[in-house]
Amino acid sequence: MRDALSNPFQPGSDVVPEIWAGRTEQLSDWRDVLRPRLQAGLFERGRTILGEPGLGKSSLVRRIAAQAERDGDWVTPQIRLALGTDPVKRIATEVLRLAEMAGLPAARENRITALLDRVQSVAASGVSVGLRDRVGVEPHIALTELLVEIGYAAIRQGAVVLIHVDEVQNITDESLLSQILISLGDAITREVDVDVPAVGVVTRSLPIAVYLTGLTEFDDRSGARKGATFARRFATTTLEPIGDDDLRSALRPLIVSGWELPSPAGEMRVVRLAPDAAETIVDVCRGEPFLFQLAGQRAWYAGDGDVITRGDVLTGWRQAQPEAVSHVERILERLPQREREFVTAMAELPPRDRSQGQIAARAGFAKATDAGTPSQRLDRVRGIIGRGKVYTFRHRAIEAFLTSDWPAIGERPPR
Ligand SMILES: Nc1ncnc2c1ncn2[C@@H]1O[C@H](COP(=O)(O)OP(=O)(O)O)[C@@H](O)[C@H]1O
Ligand SMILES: [Mg+2]
Incomplete structure (x- = not known):
């Protein structure tokens, strides 16, 4: 029932997904x-x-x-x-x-x-x-x-x-x-x-x-x-990552009304998403539309009941992790060396110490001003960081990848 034909999530590129969030x-x-x-x-x-x-x-x-x-x-x-x-x-x-x-x-x-x-x-x-x-x-x-x-x-x-x-x-x-x-x-x-x-x-x-x-x-x-x-x-x-509230709103109809499946026999079947399952999808994808679709798609396949459970999301995400890693690595690998060194150093510092000077020192740049161009580009051109009083990550998947175990999720799915 929860098969490829009925799956509303679609992580492929160049298609307009049925579950649309924000923008x-x-x-x-x-x-x-x-x-x-x-x-x-x-x-x-x-x-x-x-x-x-x-x-x-x-x-x-x-x-x-x-x-x-x-x-x-x-x-x-x-x-x-x-x-x-x-x-x-x-x-x-x-x-x-x-x-x-x-x-x-x-x-x-x-x-x-x-x-x-x-x-x-x-x-x-x-x-x-x-x-x-x-x-x-x-x-x-x-x-x-x-x-x-x-x-x-x-x-x-x-x-x-x-x-x-x-x-x-x-x-x-x-x-x-x-x-x-x-x-x-x-x-x-x-x-x-x-x-x-x-x-x-x-x-x-x-x-x-x-x-x-x-x-x-x-x-x-x-x-x-x-x-x-x-x-x-x-x-x-x-474009920036999609906000969690927009992702929640996108999943809301799946919780409330469910997703109707075409059924050959004529009777209508509906698959619903459990509220804590929706919350887990929002949590693991970190605002990345691609990972949002991926998490949803895998959760859909992870079981065959009328309800997509949090366990389904966790099982699905575990299988999706290698793809999530390559997604983020691909973005990091595209960065010119200086910019990559800058974000890596920034991630190593505690959030309150992420000033341009401290990041530059951490990254081993000869002068603090050497960080000027990379940090400006990471902010203005790429939207990966924000340069306030202390610098913050705007690309939340990169932040999660560089500063935590993400995409790993601690607990085992309930059996
Ligand atoms: N607003 C959105 N809501 C939900 N999923 C989205 C949204 N925008 C894109 N996606 C999904 O994200 C993935 C990447 O989208 P795509 O348009 O190919 O990205 P880009 O062109 O920026 O590389 C696709 O699987 C797409 O379905
Ligand atoms: Mg594209």
């Missing part, structure tokens, strides 16, 4: 700010959502995109950029799909047909120099112009366009990165004149929303090298 600020930003403003013709910056692996960047924007789709908006799939592929080509392909949703291929204007041809050749062969020479227009300009046409069509049909580019840290080629940022940025900042009945000509922005998601490394590229223009066009958020 209300970002969801409301789309619903209450971004979408209504774009629909009203007001400019709104694109959104860049960065964070350490497993914090739910991709899922968040897929959830927003799913909502948008239900509202009739024109949405790209997750344009996931693999390392070493031509990102302009990928984006061009998806923009052509948007053009199809907009009905542009049926348009009779030569201008639009020529534009579609241009972008089709970009989608087919990418940004090749030969192509640029032959046609005389930079590929990314053709992309921008096609986006503008899609934007016009969206205005006419009352839709909003949502473009989601994922794993943006994989755009390692600077010239390609700048072409993409310019192309998308030019489209969202473009002002057009439209005829409004009874009012006349009104200048407005295009209803195009751009979401860029990826690892925090992207900040270095876009931030330092693209400078002020990028900041004026994209607002960056760094």
Whole structure:
């Protein structure tokens, strides 16, 4: 009964999980700010959502995109950029799909047909120099112009366009990165004149929303090298772990109403979560969405009764521990040496002694000021620590891993 098909928890990446927790600020930003403003013709910056692996960047924007789709908006799939592929080509392909949703291929204007041809050749062969020479227009300009046409069509049909580019840290080629940022940025900042009945000509922005998601490394590229223009066009958020109260709220329906199982025989079966089992899931996952799903998934499999017990959670978590360890180790291993030394030293000190100077001394840095850049990056770019009077951990799984037995849990499950 509690099998793979019925399991509502899903620790795989790139799926919108059925048990959803928190991120209300970002969801409301789309619903209450971004979408209504774009629909009203007001400019709104694109959104860049960065964070350490497993914090739910991709899922968040897929959830927003799913909502948008239900509202009739024109949405790209997750344009996931693999390392070493031509990102302009990928984006061009998806923009052509948007053009199809907009009905542009049926348009009779030569201008639009020529534009579609241009972008089709970009989608087919990418940004090749030969192509640029032959046609005389930079590929990314053709992309921008096609986006503008899609934007016009969206205005006419009352839709909003949502473009989601994922794993943006994989755009390692600077010239390609700048072409993409310019192309998308030019489209969202473009002002057009439209005829409004009874009012006349009104200048407005295009209803195009751009979401860029990826690892925090992207900040270095876009931030330092693209400078002020990028900041004026994209607002960056760094995701943090999910708060325990949000995780509790997410599990609450499983306690109160339970999870209904499809049953071949037709009778309804419901699996409930015991309150202390929910509390244990919240406790072991330390705000990590990935570990939350993992803990839930394993608890589901750990028994077959109508109630998921605390014992099930403990049994499940014991099996999940190696994965929990590699999850955190993966995040730590990605840190540059100085930053890793800094968090490790910070964890070794008692919480009240975690000042920059003491951490620097503990880490063996020659001067206290050597800790400046690593600690600033751990705070501002990665959201792993917070620099108050004493420094604190914001990434609670890293804290737990470095300062305690976690993910081990002391007691044995009741037999
Ligand atoms: N808000 C959320 N509530 C519950 N689970 C989530 C949430 N966001 C993400 N997850 C789960 O966490 C895991 C990692 O999410 P993902 O979006 O792939 O992370 P990222 O893209 O940041 O690496 C997935 O299993 C996903 O289902
Ligand atoms: Mg992702």
